[in-house]
Amino acid sequence: MSPSAILFSYAIGLIFTVGGIVFLIGLDDNRLLFGIPYLLIGLLILFGVRASQRRVAQRALAEEGGGQDGGGSDRDG
Numbered sequence: 001m002s003p004s005a006i007l008f009s010y011a012i013g014l015i016f017t018v019g020g021i022v023f024l025i026g027l028d029d030n031r032l033l034f035g036i037p038y039l040l041i042g043l044l045i046l047f048g049v050r051a052s053q054r055r056v057a058q059r060a061l062a063e064e065g066g067g068q069d070g071g072g073s074d075r076d077g
Contacts, residue, residue, distance in 0.1 A: 001052070001053075001056075006049060006053065009045060009049045010046065010049055012045055013042050013043070013044075013045030013046035013048075013049065014042065014046065015042070016038050016039075016041045016042030016045060017038075017039060017042030017043055017046065018042070019038045019042070020034075020035050020036065020037070020038030020039025020040070020041075020042055021035070021039060023035035023038055023039075024036070024039065
């Protein structure tokens with residue numbers, strides 16, 4: 001993923017997370033109806049992007065090491 005895509009994904013996740021918290025605090029009648037889904041979507045986006053970046057870093061580290069362990073993944077084709 002490009003750096004701008006990563007930044008955009010983090011920004012969208014942060015907007016949803018903050019919006020969910022604002023809904024939980026600010027709304028009276030429908031606070032759970034709107035707050036919890038927005039909060040969960042935001043956290044899912046943030047942790048998904050973070051996990052994706054972690055996998056990319058681990059894959060780059062494995063390729064840099066030359067793949068000497070011999071136990072590769074079958075998903076590569």
